[in-house]
Amino acid sequence: MPHRLLTDPAFVRALRERDFTTVFATAHDVGISFNRIAEACALKAERVSQIARGTTAVTALTTVERIAGGLRIPGALLGLAAQPWEDTAVLSTESDHGEDPMKRRNLLRGALAAGLTAPALAALTAARTDVDQTLSPDAPEDLADLEAAAESYGYGYHGQAPTRVLADLVTDFATLRPLLTVPQPAPVRARLCRTAGQMAGMTAIVLHDLGSRRESRAWFATAARAAVESGDPQLHAWVLAREAMVPLNYGAPRAAAELADQARQAAGTRPTAASVLAAAVAARAYALNHQPKQARQALTAADALMDRLPESERSDTWLTYGEQKHHVHLSHAFTTLGDTRRAGESQVRALELSAPTSTMTRTLLTIDAAACAHHDGDTEQACRRTIAALTPLPVDYRTGLVRRRALDLYEAIPAQHHHERAVRELRDVLAA
Numbered sequence: 001m002p003h004r005l006l007t008d009p010a011f012v013r014a015l016r017e018r019d020f021t022t023v024f025a026t027a028h029d030v031g032i033s034f035n036r037i038a039e040a041c042a043l044k045a046e047r048v049s050q051i052a053r054g055t056t057a058v059t060a061l062t063t064v065e066r067i068a069g070g071l072r073i074p075g076a077l078l079g080l081a082a083q084p085w086e087d088t089a090v091l092s093t094e095s096d097h098g099e100d101p102m103k104r105r106n107l108l109r110g111a112l113a114a115g116l117t118a119p120a121l122a123a124l125t126a127a128r129t130d131v132d133q134t135l136s137p138d139a140p141e142d143l144a145d146l147e148a149a150a151e152s153y154g155y156g157y158h159g160q161a162p163t164r165v166l167a168d169l170v171t172d173f174a175t176l177r178p179l180l181t182v183p184q185p186a187p188v189r190a191r192l193c194r195t196a197g198q199m200a201g202m203t204a205i206v207l208h209d210l211g212s213r214r215e216s217r218a219w220f221a222t223a224a225r226a227a228v229e230s231g232d233p234q235l236h237a238w239v240l241a242r243e244a245m246v247p248l249n250y251g252a253p254r255a256a257a258e259l260a261d262q263a264r265q266a267a268g269t270r271p272t273a274a275s276v277l278a279a280a281v282a283a284r285a286y287a288l289n290h291q292p293k294q295a296r297q298a299l300t301a302a303d304a305l306m307d308r309l310p311e312s313e314r315s316d317t318w319l320t321y322g323e324q325k326h327h328v329h330l331s332h333a334f335t336t337l338g339d340t341r342r343a344g345e346s347q348v349r350a351l352e353l354s355a356p357t358s359t360m361t362r363t364l365l366t367i368d369a370a371a372c373a374h375h376d377g378d379t380e381q382a383c384r385r386t387i388a389a390l391t392p393l394p395v396d397y398r399t400g401l402v403r404r405r406a407l408d409l410y411e412a413i414p415a416q417h418h419h420e421r422a423v424r425e426l427r428d429v430l431a432a
Contacts, residue, residue, distance in 0.1 A: 002030060018064060024052035024067040027071070031182040033142045039069035045075055105407045123180070143191060148177060150198045154317035159357035161396040164205045173199040190230050197226035201239050202318055208246050209360060211400030216246050236320070237267035237274035244281045249401055253288035260285050271308035273321035279305060279328035287336035299333060316353070324353035328361060331368045340372040347372075359397055363389050368404045371412070383422035390429050406430060 005011045007024065014022035024037060028141035034052065038045040043066070050056040058064060068078050075082050138345050149172045159166055176196050184192065204219035220243040227236040244259035263278035283298035316322040327350035347365050354361050366389040374382035386406050390398060410426055417423050 001073055020051050020058045021054040029178050031178045031265050036384035041067045114225045114275050132398050146195050150195050153202050155298040162210055169203050192343055193226045194232055197223045197230055197235050201242055209401050213246055234274045237263045241278040241281050248257055248285050253285045257285035271305045273313040276305040283333045287333050292337055324350055331365055335368045335371050338375050340376055343372050363402050364405055371409050379417055380422045383426040387426055387429050
């Protein structure tokens with residue numbers, strides 16, 4: 001246990017009260033993983049995590065003693081007798097107080113004079129762990145779990161309310177902090193920053209979908225900083241392309257085009273998930289900005305990159321770019337361009353590839369189809385289809401992006417049609 005904690009009044013009070021929820025949680029906050037605590041104290045990692053969360057408690061005296069020995073907590077702080085290793089604890093702290101190394105040597109020789117006894121072995125362990133703890137580990141044991149968590153979040157909502165996904169994402173994102181505040185080898189630091197960039201970016205996506213633009217941009221800024229520090233240009237390009245969808249979907253297509261162009265430059269010319277996404281988002285931004293030539297050029301580039309995209313990057317997640325996602329982008333781009341035939345083809349294919357639980361995506365595709373109907377002259381059908389898509393939605397899905405897209409359709413209907421029944425009903429649904 002770090003010396004600074006053993007002299008911290010709040011931590012000492014927790015030890016005196018045997019409040020191991022605070023003890024374990026505080027140790028975790030300063031960079032000691034639950035797996036490391038579990039190994040030292042001969043406990044299961046799952047139980048250590050439960051203790052830190054307060055869902056279970058330590059009551060057995062033998063467990064308290066194991067924790068004292070494993071974490072090198074002096075017995076007096078826990079109301080125990082002095083532990084065997086405490087006689088040699090001075091060996092691990094002499095250098096901290098600037099004492100002559102010769103004193104350490106003599107103490108160690110004295111401890112070993114009787115052979116490899118328990119106190120002598122404890123002294124050897126203390127000397128080793130003093131240095132071992134200052135060396136950069138291969139990787140924190142929590143990192144692999146966090147990387148797996150980031151990958152799982154990439155699969156989207158899966159029928160869950162966006163607010164629930166948001167809560168889980170931010171909770172796991174916060175656990176990166178203690179790992180980022182201690183020195184790590186460069187490759188491990190890069191992995192940590194990459195995971196932080198992914199989680200921050202996905203948090204921003206959910207906030208965008210919920211309509212919280214300011215918070216979404218703030219999280220994208222954090223994601224971009226993490227991506228740059230990770231040294232992964234494709235992650236940085238992905239963050240920029242995803243961030244471009246905030247102004248894209250909320251009425252600032254010029255700003256969206258600028259961000260998408262930055263993403264395309266960061267991604268380069270290789271066929272990657274980020275490069276295809278950036279080209280597709282740029283096409284949508286140009287279309288909304290009344291630049292049809294540039295929009296079609298970007299669509300051509302996106303199709304060419306998609307044709308060469310490796311299978312490893314084609315899965316249907318937020319972090320990759322599959323065929324379903326491609327057709328979702330094409331649907332909106334062609335709808336905006338007024339190319340309703342091409343838009344309809346992409347809508348049909350995207351719906352075929354969308355899971356039944358992809359509530360938000362399927363609703364947006366339906367609104368695109370309704371916008372095509374309006375463009376082709378059937379405004380009544382457009383309103384009816386949009387109403388039918390919005391009415392059964394859970395309340396969490398009737399805000400943010402879905403409402404914005406439906407509102408765009410309503411605002412595209414000329415004022416002289418606003419007295420018509422279907423148009424009035426759509427207005428009422430949007431106002432509800």
